[in-house]
Amino acid sequence: MDLNELATRATLPVRKLRYVLDHRILPGLQGVASGHGVPRTFTPFEGFAIALAARLLDAGVTRKLIAAALGTACRPTGSSQAPLDVPLFRAYTAGAGSIEIGDGLYLRLCVPRHSGVGNALDTGWLLLESSENVTGDYTPVVRVAVELGTLAQAVQGRRDDSERT
Numbered sequence: 001m002d003l004n005e006l007a008t009r010a011t012l013p014v015r016k017l018r019y020v021l022d023h024r025i026l027p028g029l030q031g032v033a034s035g036h037g038v039p040r041t042f043t044p045f046e047g048f049a050i051a052l053a054a055r056l057l058d059a060g061v062t063r064k065l066i067a068a069a070l071g072t073a074c075r076p077t078g079s080s081q082a083p084l085d086v087p088l089f090r091a092y093t094a095g096a097g098s099i100e101i102g103d104g105l106y107l108r109l110c111v112p113r114h115s116g117v118g119n120a121l122d123t124g125w126l127l128l129e130s131s132e133n134v135t136g137d138y139t140p141v142v143r144v145a146v147e148l149g150t151l152a153q154a155v156q157g158r159r160d161d162s163e164r165t
Contacts, residue, residue, distance in 0.1 A: 001041060001042050001043070001044055001047045001155075002039045002040065002041050002042075003017050003018065003039070003040055005047075006042070006047040006050065006051060006155065009047075009154050009155050009157060010047075010051035010054070010151065010154050010155055011154070012051060012054050012055070016054045016057065016058070017050055017051070017054055019054070019057070020050050020053045020054050020057070021040065021050065023063055024067075025053045025057075025063050025066050025067050025070070026046075026049050026050060026053055026067070026070055027067070027070060027071045027074055028074070044092075044155055044156060045089055045092050047155050048088075048092045048151065048152055048155040048156075049070060049074070049088065051151055051154075051155055052070070052088075052099075052146065052148070052151060053066050053070060055146060055151065056069075056144070056146065059144065059146075061101070061144060065101065065104055065128075068128040068129050069099070069101050069107050069128060070088070071128075071129065072107045072126055072128050072129065073086075073087050073088040073099060073107060073109055074086055074087075074088050074089070075087075077121070077123060084118070087109040087111070087121060087123055088109065090111050090121055091109060091111045091148045091152065092148070092152045092155075093114075093116055094111050094112065094114035094116060094152075095114075095149055095152045095153050095156065095158065096111060096112050096114060096148065096149040096152070097109065097110055097111035097112065097121075097147075097148045097149065097152075098110050098145055098146065098147050098148060099145070099146050099148060100140075100143055100144065100145045100146075101128075101143070101144040101145075102125060102138070102140030102142070102143050103140045103141055103142050103143075104142070105127065105128055106125040106126060106127060106128060106134060106138070106140065107123070107125070107126050107128055108122070108123055108124060108125050108126065109121070109122075109123045110122045110123070125138050125140075
């Protein structure tokens, strides 16, 4: 997938997607440029993460906070390095779920049970950049939440039946 295709599917301007890349907001995408004039291409999951970062920027979340949140969301939750142990990948694969940032310090990612990904996932509130679970009864005062299903399905090129005409 290239930037133009991603922009069309996610209904985002190419310029915003380039901003995400040029400012290295996403973990693991530092070496994506192949050279001047060579189109950048991505896996669908990478495109999903780029589009998510762009949506968070549109919502007013800072680059630094987005980078920390996506870094935490892309860390495996279990002891294995299997892709489905990465919470954001699991949400993308399921085409459902939500990501929340609490008070600019914590992240929570929830994915419902889905036949393609197995059991439901709720990371609980994680301290950004360390992925340590928050103990006690934490309730954020300020919460930024993104429903991931629509964005995942758009990037995958799928639409639910209500959008078809």
